Amino acid sequence: MHVRLRYVTERHNADGKSRWYWQRRGHPLTRLPDEPVKRYAMAEHLNAQADRAEAGTQVAAEGSIAWVIDKYKESKGYQDLSAGTLKYYNRILNDIRELGPGLPFEVFDRRMVLDFIGTYEGIGDDRKVAAVLRNLFKTAQYWRIVPVNHASELDLSAPAARDRIWSDEEIAAWLKAAAAHPRGEAMITAFHLLHFFAQRPIDMLKMGWSHLRSGAALVRQQKTGKLVEVPCHSALAAHLETLRPTATTVVAYNSKPVSYPAFNVAFREILAKAGLAGAGLQARDLRRTACVRMAEAGATEAQISAVSGHTIETTRQILETYLPRTRAMAQGAITKWEEAVEERRRNKKV
Known part of the structure; x- marks a missing residue:
């Protein structure tokens, strides 16, 4: 029946x-x-x-x-x-x-x-x-609610720190695959919030439209209790302007908030569609990715921690572990050095 x-x-x-x-x-x-x-x-x-x-x-x-x-x-x-x-x-x-x-x-x-x-x-x-x-x-x-203890026999001997950040190509592939997903608009919005606000998924899913004001977002971090005010990246602001608020939360599907479990399922489905299932990428890696990108752009540890809400010590550990020591990074340092020397010369002439 x-x-x-x-x-x-x-x-x-x-x-x-x-x-x-x-x-x-x-x-x-x-x-x-x-x-x-x-x-x-x-x-x-x-x-x-x-x-x-x-x-x-x-x-x-x-x-x-x-x-x-x-x-x-x-x-x-x-x-x-x-x-x-x-x-x-x-x-x-x-x-x-x-x-x-x-x-x-x-x-x-x-x-x-x-x-x-x-x-x-x-x-x-x-x-x-x-x-x-x-x-x-x-x-x-x-109480016979579940038959198996999924939290037992976990291998937590390895360091808990993640060693992945998202490349530009991986971000583009995920966003392209998300566009064809049933919850595409909501998931793309969540992705942009995670990437450009550098916060945890649970905090982004709860973010309401009332938290966005004067080109910034007020975020109360659930795990730390910290209140951070994060200016909107121009790319995020452009995306938000395309949305028509249908729920109290920014991330919504069919005018309803998206739950954390539903978000995780959809995120993994999109990873698979994008051919990234075996790449070791997770939603929470976007927070770390944002920190690295800000550092590459020349932001200081204090400025980065003001965005992510990490302590300056944790921010330093993230950058020490994940910031690539590339030719471009080294060239940026030399260029700044040269600019400083030239600035001193100009000041002496004045």
Whole structure:
């Protein structure tokens, strides 16, 4: 018997393959699993959460991210944590909840776990985040929400630092492929925000039109709490002028915000279409790419950190690791030296 699911739509990608999405007014568009049973379960969870919200009930839907977090906080293991450990556990738990409290916890597959861990850049942060996720998975397993702990047995022995920045050719290829994607306009907008504002994906997806003012953006960084004001790059400003605001957020699809999980799925789909699936590129690498490009243009470490929100020390580490020592970079230094000498000569004559 065919069961019609509320607010579920079927769409087809460029290859003619079916994709299913949960689309309900006032809620983020969410990609559903291809497997029918999982698709049904996820849609039911999302509808239950939305029904409760519309009825004025704030109780988290069973099996949702918020529900698992609440169950974990009720556990003895959580309540026995020291004050110091609780401080960073709660920060990470809040970050996880912000991904979408009503989304089913099962959206955390292995790829999602690794993507989320990778958004933390501090020394040792990867292990702290992995520990929090492992405890959440244990809670979800206990309540029969998920069968597998995707946060266990992670290979975190290698340095967490990424070693990739985007080339101009890779950026052009990704943007060309994105134009043919079902969420193309939203993904291209997200890409430009990431590239030219040098912020984390989760912060860019939450950016509202109200945050853009006087040719700049005010960004409250979720992971650090820092408030940074970033002027719009001319290329970004030109792109934003082509958009017609249809939602409170700048990145929107069908007049609805795009969730972090949906963004990750679409981003990887576009990478594959662009022939970049094996290139080791990720969305978060655009932040580092922006730092390198600003340095190549002659910006100082302090100026770059004012844009990205990194500390000056972290900015220095990024540039030390990724800034290429090219002939062009060396020529720029010699040219500046020569210009300074000539300036001194002119001043003496005056």
